[in-house]
Amino acid sequence: MAETIISVRGLKVYYYTLSGVVRAVDGVDLDIARGEWVTIVGESGSGKSTLALSMMGLVLPPGRIVGGSVLFDGVDLTKLSGEELRRLRGKRIGVIFQDPSAYLDPLRTVGSQIAEAVLEHGVASSESDAWRIAEEALEIVGVPASRARAYPHQLSGGQRQRVAIAAAIALNPDVLIADEPTTALDVVVQARIIELLKGLQRRRGLTIVMVTHDIALAGEVSDRIAVMYSGRVVEWGSAERVIGSPLHPYTRLLIDSVPDLWSRRKVRSIPGEPPDPRRPPSGCRFHPRCPLAVEECRSRQPPRVSAADGWAECFFAGEAGGGR
Amino acid sequence: MAGDLLVVEDLRVYFPLYRSLLERLLGRPYKIVRAVDGVSFTLGRREVLAVVGESGSGKTTLGKAILGLVKPVSGRILFDGVDLARAKGGEARRVRRRISAVFQDPYKSLDPLMPVGEQVAEPLLIHRMAGRSEARRMAMEMLEKVGLTPASEFYWRRPHQLSGGQRQRVAIARALITQPDLIVADEPVSMIDVSLRASILELLESARRELGVSVILITHDIATARVIADTVAVMYLGRIVEYGPIDAVVEDPRHPYTAALVTSTPSISRRRPPRFPVKGEIGDPANPPPGCRFHPRCPLALEECRRVEPPSASDSGRTYWCLNPLGPGGLWRGVEA
Numbered sequence: 019m020a021e022t023i024i025s026v027r028g029l030k031v032y033y034y035t036l037s038g039v040v041r042a043v044d045g046v047d048l049d050i051a052r053g054e055w056v057t058i059v060g061e062s063g064s065g066k067s068t069l070a071l072s073m074m075g076l077v078l079p080p081g082r083i084v085g086g087s088v089l090f091d092g093v094d095l096t097k098l099s100g101e102e103l104r105r106l107r108g109k110r111i112g113v114i115f116q117d118p119s120a121y122l123d124p125l126r127t128v129g130s131q132i133a134e135a136v137l138e139h140g141v142a143s144s145e146s147d148a149w150r151i152a153e154e155a156l157e158i159v160g161v162p163a164s165r166a167r168a169y170p171h172q173l174s175g176g177q178r179q180r181v182a183i184a185a186a187i188a189l190n191p192d193v194l195i196a197d198e199p200t201t202a203l204d205v206v207v208q209a210r211i212i213e214l215l216k217g218l219q220r221r222r223g224l225t226i227v228m229v230t231h232d233i234a235l236a237g238e239v240s241d242r243i244a245v246m247y248s249g250r251v252v253e254w255g256s257a258e259r260v261i262g263s264p265l266h267p268y269t270r271l272l273i274d275s276v277p278d279l280w281s282r283r284k285v286r287s288i289p290g291e292p293p294d295p296r297r298p299p300s301g302c303r304f305h306p307r308c309p310l311a312v313e314e315c316r317s318r319q320p321p322r323v324s325a326a327d328g329w330a331e332c333f334f335a336g337e338a339g340g341g342r
Numbered sequence: 343m344a345g346d347l348l349v350v351e352d353l354r355v356y357f358p359l360y361r362s363l364l365e366r367l368l369g370r371p372y373k374i375v376r377a378v379d380g381v382s383f384t385l386g387r388r389e390v391l392a393v394v395g396e397s398g399s400g401k402t403t404l405g406k407a408i409l410g411l412v413k414p415v416s417g418r419i420l421f422d423g424v425d426l427a428r429a430k431g432g433e434a435r436r437v438r439r440r441i442s443a444v445f446q447d448p449y450k451s452l453d454p455l456m457p458v459g460e461q462v463a464e465p466l467l468i469h470r471m472a473g474r475s476e477a478r479r480m481a482m483e484m485l486e487k488v489g490l491t492p493a494s495e496f497y498w499r500r501p502h503q504l505s506g507g508q509r510q511r512v513a514i515a516r517a518l519i520t521q522p523d524l525i526v527a528d529e530p531v532s533m534i535d536v537s538l539r540a541s542i543l544e545l546l547e548s549a550r551r552e553l554g555v556s557v558i559l560i561t562h563d564i565a566t567a568r569v570i571a572d573t574v575a576v577m578y579l580g581r582i583v584e585y586g587p588i589d590a591v592v593e594d595p596r597h598p599y600t601a602a603l604v605t606s607t608p609s610i611s612r613r614r615p616p617r618f619p620v621k622g623e624i625g626d627p628a629n630p631p632p633g634c635r636f637h638p639r640c641p642l643a644l645e646e647c648r649r650v651e652p653p654s655a656s657d658s659g660r661t662y663w664c665l666n667p668l669g670p671g672g673l674w675r676g677v678e679a
């Protein structure tokens with residue numbers, strides 16, 4: 019495997035709210051290799067966004083990193099000042115979100131917004147240089163350079179997301195964090211945005227960390243998948259293996275619960291409800307919904323059982339049929 | 343057909359487009375959005391019809407027209423032989439209560455202060471189908487049926503004391519309590535946790551099986567549609583572009599937009615057709631292109647597609663509106679980008 023670019027160790031990110039402490043990320047270890055596409059999947063509230071954003075040192079109040087570290091190219095982000103983090107973000111780590119309108123200024127043309135970021139981070143030395151880079155970035159993502167003078171509202175949702183990607187890649191970052199980048203888009207447009215990102219990964223060696231609740235999408239595009247449940251990564255491994263022969267019962271049940279257009283298997287919901295992250299269940303957090311659960315699952319945190327390409331946190335993961 | 347529950351004929355729903363003050367001062371003409379622009383289909387008893395298509399293609403508007411929530415500019419909706427636009431007074435009320443709705447956001451469609459059981463019972467009182475105690479008994483039964491047990495406990499809970507999936511069950515119980523013949527469900531699982539969606543679909547399926555209701559399932563996710571639908575209507579910019587048995591339409595579509603839709607849907611299945619390439623972004627319903635509305639994005643478009651509105655054509659049970667359709671099995675052979 020290639021060199022590690024992001025290394026998450028024992029990471030805990032908690033939100034201190036009036037109704038209690040939300041353990042959004044509660045002891046996560048992950049190593050992400052340069053140039054790979056990692057996707058974090060899981061149900062709503064499992065901590066996917068919190069984990070992904072903490073990989074760029076971004077933790078929103080009332081959240082705090084209460085333990086562990088995030089090494090980006092050897093530098094511990096949890097130890098950097100706000101200013102140092104800001105410089106690193108943008109320049110070396112780009113980010114796109116589900117709703118690009120949230121960070122595109124409605125009153126300025128998309129080209130000038132990209133050009134400004136390019137200047138600010140010192141990627142270009144003159145305004146005309148910056149504008150040229152902005153136009154190039156737009157062309158790369160399939161927005162004609164002539165649209166650089168358009169305002170965000172003059173673009174379609176898919177085009178706005180392309181502009182957001184252009185803004186991120188104009189700075190030529192090593193890593194792109196993409197939090198549900200296509201959730202608001204139609205599948206036909208989604209397919210083209212994903213193809214675009216895939217091309218950037220291949221051609222530029224861009225590392226991509228994507229968050230989605232769509233496990234089929236994760237299976238299609240990723241090199242490796244992290245499955246989150248209630249603040250923990252419960253399974254980690256190659257996309258092919260995680261989807262094809264999951265080790266964790268949660269992963270298996272999650273796959274079985276979503277309809278797949280091309281296989282006529284019956285879908286079944288996972289029994290019970292996702293846990294309240296303020297009061298996660300004892301032991302294995304999935305035990306109240308798990309058909310395999312035994313007494314031990316209630317009382318002890320399951321060990322991390324290794325597979326050739328990753329691991330799963332389950333007492334049964336090592337046995338044949340653990341994921342059945 | 344005489345046995346059909348619902349017949350929709352050449353339905354059109356237009357909305358005026360918002361004009362800025364400047365545009366009004368300059369006397370710019372009103373523009374209209376042709377949200378639904380000539381839609382026809384029939385729905386049988388116990389049939390589940392999925393309406394799929396791009397955002398803005400008119401799915402919700404079609405559902406609202408059937409529910410009587412928006413007024414069509416032309417066309418007819420016949421429910422069990424009764425023209426919904428013409429029915430008056432008692433007849434209108436009797437017909438209306440045989441059609442129920444389930445919406446995407448159960449939080450918005452429920453009263454936050456009222457116990458959910460009372461909200462399930464409410465339609466019975468509104469339509470004077472039962473007295474108070476009878477309504478309560480029936481609501482308990484319905485809560486039981488949709489899996490909110492023990493019903494006597496759930497009955498008194500408020501919406502905020504339920505999870506998203508449980509709230510959607512309440513909304514479905516409320517829709518079913520009047521024993522409707524038709525349920526219009528608009529994106530009923532989009533806001534539900536992925537791991538719980540199947541159970542909501544199963545609930546609609548059992549309503550069809552056990553209570554004999556017909557369902558119009560509006561969804562942007564054709565994989566979800568395939569779980570419970572018999573037939574599918576694929577919409578594009580206000581029109582149905584392909585209609586037929588869902589298995590046939592998915593596996594062997596004729597219309598290029600259907601091909602793009604099914605091959606762009608993420609899947610982990612090994613057996614799947616190659617991606618059907620389309621250009622451009624999603625269409626603008628205020629400015630639909632002339633001729634076939636899909637032609638600017640279509641890799642198979644012919645010269646005449648720019649001018650001629652495609653007539654309908656039929657092929658082994660499915661109907662499509664396209665001048666240069668895919669042939670049988672064409673989906674699996676693929677198209678050069």
Ligand SMILES: Nc1ncnc2c1ncn2[C@@H]1O[C@H](COP(=O)(O)OP(=O)(O)OP(=O)(O)O)[C@@H](O)[C@H]1O
Nearest residue numbers: 033040042061062063064065066067068079080295
């Ligand atoms: N700013 C915040 N303040 C308080 N709690 C928060 C905040 N952000 C997230 N949380 C809580 O932390 C937990 C994890 O949230 P997070 O957004 O990381 O989950 P997610 O897996 O991305 O969910 P979704 O799929 O809904 O986006 C949730 O319980 C959420 O309510």
Ligand SMILES: Nc1ncnc2c1ncn2[C@@H]1O[C@H](COP(=O)(O)OP(=O)(O)OP(=O)(O)O)[C@@H](O)[C@H]1O
Nearest residue numbers: 357375377396397398399400401402403404562627
């Ligand atoms: N009340 C309204 N006034 C003006 N325009 C409207 C109104 N309701 C819908 N429209 C427009 O009509 C078109 C069809 O909208 P509709 O909500 O029916 O689409 P949809 O297929 O349900 O889309 P989505 O998948 O995004 O829910 C859109 O262009 C929409 O903006």
Ligand SMILES: [Mg+2]
Nearest residue numbers: 066067068229
């Ligand atoms: Mg999130």
Ligand SMILES: [Mg+2]
Nearest residue numbers: 401402403528
């Ligand atoms: Mg809609």
